[in-house]
Amino acid sequence: MIKIVAKGFFHEGKVNEAIKLYEELVQKSRNEKGCISYNLFQDKKDDTILTVIEEWEGEEALELHKNTEHFIxxxxxxxxxxxxxxxxxxxxxx
Amino acid sequence: MIKIVAKGFFHEGKVNEAIKLYEELVQKSRNEKGCISYNLFQDKKDDTILTVIEEWEGEEALELHKNTEHFIxxxxxxxxxxxxxxxxxxxxxx
Incomplete structure (x- = not known):
């Protein structure tokens, strides 16, 4: 299992736009082979911090993910x- | 649900000692009421980075956790x- 924490510090006023983009990325990533979990979180104290926490079965699944149309x-x-x-x-x- | 990512940048040579301490903290925290998950991860590229990723049912469970003997x-x-x-x-x- 591979765990990924991808933390993003977004510009003020761009957070909702980012969440809109994440909606598609989260939904499509979850459907990929080897995706154990894929969730988006927002920092309780600073709402410009959006973090994706992902779990993949292994390197191969992760590499495939990085080459999907939606990721690219x-x-x-x-x-x-x-x-x-x-x-x-x-x-x-x- | 509350998700916590606690990332630690440890001194060279102190990582194993830290993992030893985490063993008790992880095991006892998991047994607490309201603990959904509690895991320790190590960065694949930099083994001095140890990160705990936790999930708690709510604020109350988290507050109780912070006041346990093992946490303190x-x-x-x-x-x-x-x-x-x-x-x-x-x-x-x-």
Missing amino acids: RIVPLLGDLRKKSELNIYNLVL | RIVPLLGDLRKKSELNIYNLVL
């Missing part, structure tokens, strides 16, 4: 709405 | 092993 189209659009982002790819320890 | 005892000990940490408390959006 939507992820750059999200990038345009963000000030910066942090991506951590994790292994489960405990 | 272990969390400061982890703090001594870290360079810095980032804590995000999230609401589920999608």
Whole structure:
């Protein structure tokens, strides 16, 4: 299992637009083979922080995900709405 | 549901000691009322990054957690092993 935390710091006023884009990305990603979970979260204290937390069965599923039409189209659009982002790819320890 | 991502940047050589401490914290936290999930992850590219990803039923369960003997005892000990940490408390959006 691979866990991903993709944290985005969005420009003020662009959060709703981002959530709209995430709606399609979340829905289509969940339907992909090897996707265990794929959720969008918003920071309780700073609503310009939107974070996707994903779980994939393995590297192969993750690579396929990165080459899907929806990933290739939507992820750059999200990038345009963000000030910066942090991506951590994790292994489960405990 | 409340999701927490607690990311720690640990000093070189202190990672195993931290994992040892997390073993008790993870095991006891999972047994608490209102704990949906409580897992420890390690960054695939930088093994000095250890991140706990937790899910709690609500604020009350989270407050009780912060007042448990194991939390009060272990969390400061982890703090001594870290360079810095980032804590995000999230609401589920999608």
